[in-house]
């Protein structure tokens with residue numbers, strides 16, 4: 001792992017730096033080789049030219065000695081020239097028949113460099129010796145390029161060292177330049193990563209310059225702004241839908257006139273409570289409440305007055321409820337009460353008595369005294385049934401028994 005992930009091996013800065021340094025290295029190396037090659041061939045041509053001129057001069061000087069058959073003087077002349085040219089390897093003066101007249105050969109050790117491949121090269125010259133337009137012999141000249149090769153080797157080594165140093169400095173400079181140049185792009189990449197992980201669409205990129213990266217940052221900001229708006233809209237819509245769903249559920253489960261849980265809620269709750277009874281967790285009491293003489297109110301005072309009485313009856317019934325009692329309006333003038341847990345049958349009977357007393361208290365509807373009462377039928381689970389339907393039947397029958405007994409009273413089902 002690298003200390004700074006932005007400059008890791010896969011980072012754009014690293015890759016661009018490597019690419020630039022590679023191109024730079026190739027360019028510098030090729031230029032270096034080209035310059036070195038040109039310098040080598042120029043120096044070699046100069047050496048050969050100088051050797052040619054020296055050989056011609058020596059041949060002119062040797063002509064009289066050859067003509068007068070003076071090998072000693074010729075040898076002295078060869079030795080003297082050889083002493084002046086370090087790279088000379090062999091000088092040989094030949095007479096017109098090709099016999100050796102004077103000869104000099106270098107005794108210098110072969111240099112280490114000359115043993116390397118491509119090094120140790122030598123060239124040969126043959127200069128005819130002419131006297132009064134008559135060939136009288138020839139000078140054979142063999143010269144090495146040791147000085148030139150040593151100089152080229154030094155230049156190569158020094159040059160390569162300088163090249164490496166230049167490349168190192170260039171790499172550092174390029175890295176710094178690219179870090180600066182790519183900083184907005186790196187910041188942009190970091191921003192998008194942060195948006196992806198935090199889902200914070202309120203984040204914005206800094207637009208430093210008006211170049212391509214600056215324009216890209218501007219576009220990213222615009223996209224983020226739109227996503228933020230969409231996100232907020234979506235959030236609001238979801239919230240609205242959740243509220244609508246809650247309201248709908250409320251509507252579906254509540255009686256709109258009295259605000260009590262309706263028949264649907266009653267069915268669900270009864271099923272739930274009955275299951276607890278079946279598991280032996282509790283006893284359940286059910287009271288079926290039907291108002292007495294309610295139709296007369298409707299008929300005499302109108303439907304709206306009937307509604308008011310239904311609300312009043314709800315309040316009266318609710319006033320005697322305890323925490324474990326839940327009142328439902330089943331429809332019309334029918335109510336139901338679930339008592340869970342139910343501790344005894346006596347409790348259910350007491351509750352039925354209190355409900356009747358509350359409902360049948362004197363009632364004034366629009367200034368007119370109206371009779372109101374309630375007939376209640378009770379059933380207990382598990383004694384009177386362990387299924388919802390059975391329990392309902394029992395309570396219903398008990399309620400009709402109360403009606404039959406003269407109304408405004410309660411009856412509890414018999415097992």
Ligand SMILES: Nc1nc2c(ncn2[C@@H]2O[C@H](COP(=O)(O)OP(=O)(O)OP(=O)(O)O)[C@@H](O)[C@H]2O)c(=O)[nH]1
Pocket residue numbers: 257290291292293294295296298302303304305306307310331332333403
């Ligand atoms: N105002 C009003 N009346 C309703 C509503 N729903 C049903 N009713 C009426 O309530 C009356 C109920 O009828 P019953 O229970 O037979 O009348 P009752 O006079 O109470 O008869 P008993 O139960 O025998 O005493 C009917 O006239 C229905 O039209 C309602 O939401 N509002």
